[in-house]
Every structure is written in structure tokens, then in C-alpha cells.
Amino acid sequence: MGNGSSKLLKQFSDRLWSDTELRDRFIQAFDNPPPLHPCILWCEDPPLERPFAVETPQPWQPERVDRLSLGAQPGKHPAHDRGAYYCLDFSSVFAASPLLHLSGIQTAIDVCAAPGGKSLFTWHTLQPDLLVCNEVVGKRLGTLMANLRRCQVSNVSEPEEAIGPDSMTPVSSGMPYSVDPPKSPLERGTFTAPLSKSETFTTPLSKSETFTTPLSKSETFTAPLSKSETFTTPLSKSETFTAPLSKSETFAAPLSKGGWGDQNAPNKSEKRCIATQLDPQRLAQQFPQAFQLVLVDAPCSGQSLLLKQKKVPGCFHKVTLNRNANRQKRIVGNAAQLVAPQGYLLYMTCTYSLEENEQICNWLLKKYPHFQPVSVPHLLDYQSHLSDLPCYRLWPYQGLGAGAFTALFQNQNLGEVRAISREDLAAINRL
DSSP, rough: OOOHHHHHHHHHHHHHOOHHHHHHHHHHHHOOOOOOOEEEEESOOOOOSSOOOOOOOOHHHHEEEEOTTTTTOOOGGGHHHSSSSEEEEEEHHHGGGGGEEEEEEEEEETTTTTOOOHHHHHHHOOOSSEEEEEEHHHHHHHHHHHHHHHHOOOOOOSSSSSTTTTTTEETTOOOSSSSSOOOOOOHHHOOOOOOOOOOOOOSSOOOTTTTTTTTTTBBBBOOOOOOBBBBOOOOOOOOOOOOOOOTOOOOEEEEEEEBTTTTTTTTTTOOEEEEOOOOOHHHHSSSOOEEEEEEEEBBBGGGGGGGGGGGOTTTTSSSHHHHHHHHHHHHEEETTTTEEEEEEEEESSSOOOOOOOOHHHHHHHOOOOOOOEEGGGGGGGGOOOOOOSSSSOOOGGGGSSOEEEEEEEEEEOSSEEEEEEEHHHGGGGOO
């Protein structure tokens, strides 16, 4: 990094660490990035004899995940092409690992799904009846679909017409729900969706433009986005779990009646995965309190990408952090409205800033007080020193990955879980 970036990094690190030894180790990880072990998520039963040399697993590491020895190239193995596994950073496994303590999840949605790692982890780990994989950025949607198709999500096929913001593709059936052609940008209104890790925001926002629901009227974008800037990137009853649970305990999701999410429905459909391209606000309007699990792998400043030798200009700058935090509040606020009574919201990022992690958690709990954080037993050793809430960080100097943040929340409201019907899914085209 250049001198300017180094100065910003040091200032940024001073805010994270009062322990100078840990602060220096954090900075050193950027000056001399540690090697990152390749990692794979098995999308079929792992073979007894692995095709690669495997590192000793972490105590909490899922059985379907292997961390490989340095130098392994799983992406070039024939097993990769036939979808036996999916390649990902071990940090992503860390972030998604709270899902290991959930059970009985029948309906799930990944709000920012591309390129598909968290969706695949959810599909193969929890095996929900319905998984909606949403990605609002068109180019990334193609990558998501390709990965779902390759990685053992059966009978994936795209519709013959181009996938637009108002179309939904049932991954298992191969039939698009959309019957109307995608609307033009003018008909769809302002494009307010999250940005991908590698794409640019092509339409600057006005300084006077304000967020609508769920942000308050007083919250505004304080600076326009530049065309050249790139960005990376629920327990039962009413009680709150504050004590650690044993490794064998799981959080059970409530049941719903009729349609997807009802174990007793007479015409229960086969397990289904559906890819969508919809703004989170529109999802919240169509499917309020409908999903037992909502995942938000939020678009962020992507600071951990620097350890992967990628360029992320301005990722430590205060303007960048605040802008991303505002965008994350909008996404998380809409995602919270998707969570069914007693359902779960898993929030994740691949960045280190307080503004995009702990402060987002604080905002969520203040804005939506019916949510409560959930302690994840196997991550207690990774508790963030920056918060008293049960939220967890993986730091780059720990040698397991580039870094991640994760926090699990539960909707404490009581009530029946709304079932999602085929008609519900089709109706979204009429919005």
C-alpha cells in the first residue's frame, strides 16, 4: 500500500485496538499478507480419501468443509467441474457457521446471494424446503445461477428470456415464474440495490436524496457515489438466550401452515431453490415475516480483499465507511421485515470497520427492538472485543482466513409463520 493508505490504515487500526501488540499484528497482516489456505464446501458426501491434502480441522468446522494445504488448486480438479464441491474462503465458512446451530428451517432467503457460497452452505447444511437466492446485480446473478447449477442444486436452468429484476427462476423445476417481460428502468424506478464486490455504481446519488423505510427521515446520503468507486462487497417463546449453549444444542424453528414451511401440508411441494433479482425493499413488501431464516452477507467496504491482493481504493476512508453503513442499514432493515415470528436473521460482512459491523447490530436492535442477539456457542472464543453483544470476528492475523464478522439475531415476536405459496412467488411480477 502507498503512504496515504498506510496512514489511513494506522488511524483506522487505532480505533479498533487499544492493545498495541494486537494492533501491530493487524497492520502487519496488510504489509505482509499471510498465505490463505484454499477451502472447499462439499456439495456431495465427502469421499473417505480426499483428493487433496487436508489441514487439521477446527473444533467447530463443519463436516462438509475441508481447509486444504497451501498450494492445492481445487479449482483445477475434475471434481470441481462436476460440482462435487464449491471453492470459498474459510472466512466465509466462519461467517455462515452459526447456521450449524439451527434446525427445522423450512424457508430461507439469502438477500445478497452472489456468488452463492452462503446459499450453497444453507442448502446443503439445513436442507430447507424453499431457498430463495436473491441477487439484484444482473452480472452477478449469472454467476450465482451457474454455481447453483454446478453445485448439486438439482435441475437448475435459466429461463429462455433474459433474467430481469422482476423475474424469478425456480431452480429445481427449470420454469420461470415470470410471464411478463422485465420492466424498463424507468418503470422500475430508482435502482437502490446493493453493489457487488467487483462492480461500480453507475448512477450517482444526489446529495439531497434521502432513504425511505426503514431508515428514519433524517438519515440521508451525505455524499454522492463516484462512477469510478468500487465496492466489495430468529428462538422460541419470548425468552432471550444469554448463556452459552452446548455444542450439541440447536435452535429449533417454528412451523407454519400451508405451502412451503408446513410439514403437515397435504400438497407439500418438493424442495425448491429459486433465484430472484429484486430490491430488498420489494421483497419485504411482498413477503413480510415469511422466512424462518434470512441471510444478509452485506455489501461492504471489502477491506479483507486487500489480503487477497485485490485493489479496494478508499476502503479505510470515513466517507466510504459511512456510505456503506447507510446502505447496509437499508438492506438489513428490509431484511428484518422478512423474518417470521421466532425466525432468525444472520448478518455477515468481510470487512473490519465498526461502522459496518457492531454499529449496524446496535442500529438493528434499536430500530427493531423485537430482535435479540443469539449467542453462538462454538464462536465464543471469537467474541468481538468491540461489543458486549454476542457478535464474532475472525481477524487476519489468526491465520484462518482474510477476516469476517458474523452475528445471529432472533425475532422474539410470537405468531404463526406465514406459508409461502406458488401464487405468492408469482405475484411478485405484478408489483
